[in-house]
Amino acid sequence: MHHRTATIDGHQVFYREAGSREHPTVLLLHGYPTSSHMFRGLIPALADRYHVLAPDHLGFGRSDAPPADEFDYGFDALTTITEQLLDRLDVRECAILVQDYGAPVGWRLALRRPERITAIISQNGNAYEAGFVPEFWAPIWDYAADPAPENEQAVRGALGIEAIRWQYLHGVPDPSLVSPDTWHHDHALLSRPGNDAVQLRLFRDYPSNVALYPRVHEYFRDSRVPLLAVWGGNDEIFGPDGARAFAEDLPDAEIHLLDAGHFALESHLDTATDLIRDFLARTLLAAA
Template identity: 80%
Template sequence: MNVVHHRTATVDGHRVFYREAGPDQAPTVLLLHGYPTSSHMFRELIPALADRYHVIAPDHLGFGQSDTPPVDEFEYSFDALASITEGLLDALDVERFAIYVQDYGAPIGWRLALARPERVTAIISQNGNAYEAGFVESFWAPIWAYAADPGPGNETALRGALGLDAIRWQYLHGVSDPSLVSPDTWTHDHALIQRPGNDAIQLRLFRDYATNVALYPRVHEYFRESRVPLLAVWGANDEIFGPDGARAFRDDLADAEIHLLDAGHFALESDLDTVAARVRDFLGRAVA
């Protein structure tokens, strides 16, 4: 078993928690988590990669063990979270890296790639969206409504997403054998989301999500111009980002490798071995 270190760095005055494993001189793989979790979602993937790669998995501000400055002290946006992540990479002297993106990690990763495309050696997307085709509209309609009009009525509709039942659903929907998913996942995430003031943080990010869609044309152009190696290993039963989001990568990257799994939004919880094997095979060819 590879040793995983649990560390912190100060970026722009904020404490950023990150997990790190593997030899410093090996190719770096940056793991970027989504909502409502943290680098905790990668707790088993990290040692599965660290014999061959230098693996870094940060908690975004407002999540996990990183600082959660209140909304009147930090302007929560995907631009800001990407800037903090870039600052962490600079603090760790990481020049080039592959990115593994899931959910919120995708728009953060896309911003890193657009800012300095030469740094990104490869992309793995595990239900990390970059196309409008990927949105399951029944899930996203309340978020689009809130982004357009963040009034009390639309906010009330979204507050349910912060609750235990909604977080449990994210872990269990689309999973053929729910007994494979530990209840520690949703209880851990729910406890951290329920910290005082964190509701306002999450609502700010819900509202800002529309900026990610506006970024998609630039992301597609980046794909076409860079020809970056890309693997999509995707839970096909996800009712947040559907499988058309994975297939769409081939619109701009003809050589994208697409693997649809009989899994949901958090495929690592039910299909870790399959995902890890696909990632190791892909990285072995893409960044060797």
């Protein structure tokens, strides 16, 4: 696995890369509050047959995190940075694996250039209102509608280490399978000076993703893109109905609910890897 950076629009974007560029590309798009670090086990498990790319979104991981008053943080902007990285690396086609925040980035990539996307894997990457667990999302909707101090305070808790720990451990039958390094790593990077303002800006922009869902569903119906959902069925952020909903627009979608939480790769890496490799072999390698 190589650890690289590229200068995109004046910003340093960190990415992990493995496998031959002669092989089909699989782009891994991480969620909140993590980075490409979440794919540290999956990347080598795919690199024998695929060219694997896993960038850190701007503001996350080891990519630059320009202040919120110097960069217009939003999911459109994160997508543009990712799109420019793919162009820089001459990636003309790729399968995408999306998780959490990676999903709205992935959907925008597909809407902008549908011919680029060869297949989709969703690991708790939501595309339907049915997927939102109301108790978790209510404070975010309130803050997006009105960034008053009391609403901001309600979402600031998500930046703390205990909230990040909960994201990793809820819904996991055996929490000892999840390394504490995960939430300490994420918290340290989120705690960089000024990064709280970055994350708050993205919280406020999240409704833009929901507004995009009708176009995403139309894309699914028109493209019939192969889709695999490998979903932590115990997730209290994006519930299992979010996985089942893919079948509404993609009747051939392959949907697997694992006995796991939001970060299913942390506790069920082997199971998820087997499902992903089988899916990619049938969709990418068979078509090559």
